[in-house]
Amino acid sequence: MFFEMKMNHVLRRLAVVFIAGFSMACALAAEPVLAETGNVQVTTVDVMGDALRIPPEARKINLTKPESVLQLANNLVIRRDLAAKAEAAGIANDPAIAAAIRIAREKVLSDALFARIDAASKPTPEAVDRLALATYKSNSTRFEAPAETTARHILIKADTPDAKAKAEAILAQLKAGADFDTLAREKSEDPGSAVNGGALGSFPMGTMVAPFDAALDQLQKAGDLSGLVETQFGYHIIKLESRRPAGIRPYDDVKVVLRREIETKILNDARLAEVQKVQDTVKMNKDAISAFAESNK
Secondary structure (H helix, E strand, O other): OOOHHHHHHHHHHHHHHHHHHHHHHHHHHHEEEEEEOOOOOOEEHHHHHHOOOOOHHHHHHHOOOOOOOOOHHHHHHHHHHHHHHHHEEEEEEEEHOOOHHHHHHHHHHHHHHHHHHHHHHHHOHHHHHHHHHHHHOOOHHHHHOOOOEEEEEEEEEEOOHHHHHHHHHHHHHHHHHOOOOHHHHOOOOOOOHHHHOOOEEOOOOOOOOHHHHHHHHOOOOOOOOOEEEEEOOOEEEEEEEEEEEEEOOOHHHHHHHHHHHHHHHHHHHHHHHHHHHHHHOOOOOHHHHHHHHHHHH
């Protein structure tokens, strides 16, 4: 009787183990196979795991493009097949290789922990906005900016045949109402700015060569044109776009950068706090370290 009860108990335990194992196998089998060789398979969960190494903002993009998923699956199945062959050859038994495998696993797990810390520490947009504005108000000198001018130009290079006559003809067209952007794209010989309609961006006075700066300084309001301005580069026609006086940059101009800085600092501080807890318990064996370094000379 006792023997039968014992056997029934064992059979029940075996049944539980079998059912659990079967359930796990079914769960794994339920994952669609994306790529395989004669030896190994790669499933959707493998690709999801591999995608964790991709920055979050790019991860979703990669996982929604069939060509990107194909590349991920192809790389994984090749590496898995090679790893299986390395395992069969006993390469994993090498102590240094075994340590590298452990370290790779630890990196994945510690990165996953950091991701959880980030999620738990991420401030609300409202909190970030409050901190950004407070930072701007308390450290306004950081946002001082020199006076800047925004301008366009058309250049006819000095070594162009009849350079001055060509520049004068372009200036006449502009005075007659021709579109500066269009003429700059068609006629300007400054390749860096011509593709952008002659746009030079914003810059403080003193950035350009002296004759250019002097001519630009004479222009008073947006849309004003210079005459021909001769420099060592050739003949310029300058159009004033805008002027911004020296002063503190408006909050709206810097809030995106401030928000990013604040959010990054909050997340980094949370990570560092966790690291410091571990660091406080670390004991370094300097003698062993010195001996190891010496042995590798």
